[in-house]
Amino acid sequence: MAIVVARNLDKTYDTGDVSVRALRDVSFSIEAGSVVSFIGPSGSGKTTLLNLIGCLDKPSAGEIRIDGTDVGSLDRKQSARFRGENIGFIFQDFNLVPILTVYENVEYPLIMVRDTPASERKELVHELLEAVGMADQQLKYPDQISGGQKQRVSIARALVTKPKLVLADEPTANLDHKTAHLILALMKKIRTELKTTFVFSTHDPKIVGEAEVIYSIEDGVLIGRQEKGSGCNA
Amino acid sequence: MHNIFKIAVRNLMRYKRRTFLVATLIALGVIAVQVFVASSSSYKSLIISQITDAMLGQMQIHKKGYLVSVENVPMNLNLDRHGASIVEGILDSMPEIEAYSPRIRLGGMISNFVETTNIRLYGIEPEKEYRTVPLLPKRVISGNAELKPGQILIPKLLAKGLNLKVGDQVVIIATNKDGSVNGRQFIVGGIVESAPGPGGRDGYIGISDAAELLRMDAPEISEYAIHLKRFDKLHAVYEHIAARLSKEVNPEGKAKFEIHTWESLAPFANIAKMIDLMSIFVKVLLIAIVLVSIMDVMIMSVYERTREIGTLAAIGTMPGRILAIFVSE
Numbered sequence: 001m002a003i004v005v006a007r008n009l010d011k012t013y014d015t016g017d018v019s020v021r022a023l024r025d026v027s028f029s030i031e032a033g034s035v036v037s038f039i040g041p042s043g044s045g046k047t048t049l050l051n052l053i054g055c056l057d058k059p060s061a062g063e064i065r066i067d068g069t070d071v072g073s074l075d076r077k078q079s080a081r082f083r084g085e086n087i088g089f090i091f092q093d094f095n096l097v098p099i100l101t102v103y104e105n106v107e108y109p110l111i112m113v114r115d116t117p118a119s120e121r122k123e124l125v126h127e128l129l130e131a132v133g134m135a136d137q138q139l140k141y142p143d144q145i146s147g148g149q150k151q152r153v154s155i156a157r158a159l160v161t162k163p164k165l166v167l168a169d170e171p172t173a174n175l176d177h178k179t180a181h182l183i184l185a186l187m188k189k190i191r192t193e194l195k196t197t198f199v200f201s202t203h204d205p206k207i208v209g210e211a212e213v214i215y216s217i218e219d220g221v222l223i224g225r226q227e228k229g230s231g232c233n234a
Numbered sequence: 235m236h237n238i239f240k241i242a243v244r245n246l247m248r249y250k251r252r253t254f255l256v257a258t259l260i261a262l263g264v265i266a267v268q269v270f271v272a273s274s275s276s277y278k279s280l281i282i283s284q285i286t287d288a289m290l291g292q293m294q295i296h297k298k299g300y301l302v303s304v305e306n307v308p309m310n311l312n313l314d315r316h317g318a319s320i321v322e323g324i325l326d327s328m329p330e331i332e333a334y335s336p337r338i339r340l341g342g343m344i345s346n347f348v349e350t351t352n353i354r355l356y357g358i359e360p361e362k363e364y365r366t367v368p369l370l371p372k373r374v375i376s377g378n379a380e381l382k383p384g385q386i387l388i389p390k391l392l393a394k395g396l397n398l399k400v401g402d403q404v405v406i407i408a409t410n411k412d413g414s415v416n417g418r419q420f421i422v423g424g425i426v427e428s429a430p431g432p433g434g435r436d437g438y439i440g441i442s443d444a445a446e447l448l449r450m451d452a453p454e455i456s457e458y459a460i461h462l463k464r465f466d467k468l469h470a471v472y473e474h475i476a477a478r479l480s481k482e483v484n485p486e487g488k489a490k491f492e493i494h495t496w497e498s499l500a501p502f503a504n505i506a507k508m509i510d511l512m513s514i515f516v517k518v519l520l521i522a523i524v525l526v527s528i529m530d531v532m533i534m535s536v537y538e539r540t541r542e543i544g545t546l547a548a549i550g551t552m553p554g555r556i557l558a559i560f561v562s563e
Contacts (some may be wrong), residue, residue, distance in 0.1 A: 080551065083548065093541075095544075
């Protein structure tokens, strides 16, 4: 069953006199529980596409449905609520809140987004910190841990609300090769345990192979789809 | 809410120098406002008490129409014995009143037997007068304020002009309401320092001496000066006395008496209003400066943390909660 369905997506940015068409007639679907990657060079439109899937932006034309909801029609508050309930984010720069400890960063969405009771929160946070191997670092602040550890915390934060979909924009760009593979392996392990759909963008060919479905994007146009173990379906 | 405050407090601790700067700014702003308000209001209070407690009294009661003619010191607008007893009856019945003083006001000539000049005088009962205007005795810079019968307290400028000192003899010449000119010798009992406001350069004699000088059969009263136990009750007491006096009417049905607070007797009341207005303006200005500075720091804080705000929003934090974090901060 498809969790993300996009039809004829177009996105144009107007900056004064200049108009930039970032996406052109993009259509695709993502099956629930899969690990999907969008690859392409810088400026190809990967981040724009993830922003549309993540309800952070609206398409200029076309339709995008997540778990049956037309997210393009949601207003600002509805989008925020939808994100909080259905989508987790992992960022290239980790974007942990610097004033919160590792534990509090993971706990944050449960307090500020979900209003989860304290006892339940504790259990969920510990479960996720154990899963990403950061339980022993929970009292440290982001500036006291390494980049790989920050990304682990970021993954725990994205998953703590048990979202249906996790979006990761270049999640390994700031990590060394070994750590990047460890992070992707961790994502896949959690996917298996929690049945979460992972969508990530990258332009690093070394980690693309970790995805089960790979979409290639160039100049805002989807130019190919490849399933692991099969040929290219351009 | 607890968590929002927790995040706000941690953010404040995160930017310690900025927090210290803003806190200092707020503290300085508050101190500046307080100091300005305190100094302007104490200056105002000082001047008001100088005016009311040194000569004018906090309120005055006259026969109707006296005040508009006060510059002429009209002798035909004094209260007779009956009018005076009505006023005193009202004043005696009011516990809010600390003291009151009957006065005869008169204008005349003073002579040191060599030179002659104009003088305006109050005929007073010293004990009542000093209770009503308690700073008056302190204005006596030479001699004493006892003011025995036959003595006169003369204003400093006049004493200087006529080269008078305590113990000297002077003659006061005055015209009574019938138009006849009368004179009497006095001994200078004291010299009074000038004070700002109406009556600040007037002399004082005993009320009996004034009645004798003006050849009154019985003392007629030009005005009653009133001193209250609590100055902040001025307008309430004024309203009360005014209501009672308004019941006293002459055969034509017109009011017999008029009452005024110091505000309608002294020009300083307008300056006091200007001080109040200026005080409000400066307060608003100081508060605006502080608020603009805080807003400036806050905008800087928001711009610096756009990435953080974006992260919180992406995670699904509602816009109102993000706003609440910054507002709490």
